[in-house]
Amino acid sequence: xxxxxxxxxxxxxxxxxxxxxxxxxxxxxxxxxxxxxxxxxxxxxxxxxxxxxxxxxxxxxxxxxxxxxxxxxxxxxxxxxxxxxxxxxxxxxxxxxxxxxxxxxxxxxxxxxxxxxxxxxxxxxxxxxxxxxxxxxxxxxxxxxxxxxxxxxxxxxxxxxxxxxxxxxxxxxxxxxxxxxxxxxxxxxxxxxxxxxxxxxxxxxxxxxxxxxxxxxxxxxxxxxxxxxxxxxxxxxxxxxxxxxxxxx
Ligand code: HEM
Numbered sequence: 001x002x003x004x005x006x007x008x009x010x011x012x013x014x015x016x017x018x019x020x021x022x023x024x025x026x027x028x029x030x031x032x033x034x035x036x037x038x039x040x041x042x043x044x045x046x047x048x049x050x051x052x053x054x055x056x057x058x059x060x061x062x063x064x065x066x067x068x069x070x071x072x073x074x075x076x077x078x079x080x081x082x083x084x085x086x087x088x089x090x091x092x093x094x095x096x097x098x099x100x101x102x103x104x105x106x107x108x109x110x111x112x113x114x115x116x117x118x119x120x121x122x123x124x125x126x127x128x129x130x131x132x133x134x135x136x137x138x139x140x141x142x143x144x145x146x147x148x149x150x151x152x153x154x155x156x157x158x159x160x161x162x163x164x165x166x167x168x169x170x171x172x173x174x175x176x177x178x179x180x181x182x183x184x185x186x187x188x189x190x191x192x193x194x195x196x197x198x199x200x201x202x203x204x205x206x207x208x209x210x211x212x213x214x215x216x217x218x219x220x221x222x223x224x225x226x227x228x229x230x231x232x233x234x235x236x237x238x239x240x241x242x243x244x245x246x247x248x249x
Contacts, residue, residue: 004076008030008033033057055233077238096203108235114207118184119225122181122184124177135153182218
């Protein structure tokens with residue numbers, strides 16, 4: 001795994017690809033990347049990788065919703081392997097701080113990177129399945145995660161029925177899911193974050209201090225986010241420049 005656009009490959013014959021793995025069920029709009037690739041191939045064929053397109057599109061998406069901009073280092077190559085089973089290596093929303101720390105450090109990312117990159121949760125939506133363990137049968141003594149604000153727990157329970165069979169039910173990560181801001185960090189401090197992995201950022205004094213810093217300044221958060229996302233997106237490992245982002249050459 002790495003920033004090699006393996007997530008864009010389609011499943012073929014016996015190989016189920018990452019995009020069809022359990023953790024990636026909410027990925028969509030692959031056509032946006034296809035369109036960018038078509039335009040680039042028409043102008044200068046074989047030059048811009050799908051991995052670079054993805055990194056640039058992520059940057060542009062952040063800019064479009066009011067976040068910072070940055071120069072994306074280019075030259076990534078596209079991978080030739082994509083396995084659904086490898087999505088189990090992604091950090092889980094139920095992870096505690098030690099598990100998150102380990103998962104990030106395996107990829108050369110620090111606790112500072114963890115706090116800054118988790119700020120990506122200022123955008124978007126989560127399905128009930130990603131936080132259900134916090135709102136029902138949490139543990140032997142608590143039905144609801146005691147670190148979750150009771151009013152958030154109540155509203156999540158009403159949106160997510162006991163038998164989680166309402167397709168697409170869930171909640172936005174914060175009340176401004178299409179604005180890149182530091183609301184996410186303010187919510188963590190109030191016990192109003194969705195995932196255990198968000199709440200976990202309060203566990204260590206070092207990470208909690210960073211959450212507080214980012215909650216008081218969008219600028220400080222933005223600078224840290226840019227620094228860490230450049231670092232994360234330079235984890236590479238591809239071999240080729242694909243002609244079509246959905247299939248290997
Ligand atoms: C710290 C480890 C992380 C964990 C455990 C995690 C977990 C999750 C989960 C469970 C979802 C919801 C999926 C769903 O139910 O549909 C989600 C959504 C999202 N995550 Fe993360 N994530 C992590 C790191 C990141 C990073 C590094 C970024 C980007 C910098 C990011 C950006 C997002 C965004 C934008 C969404 C919303 C997607 C949508 O609206 O469809 N996350 N994350």
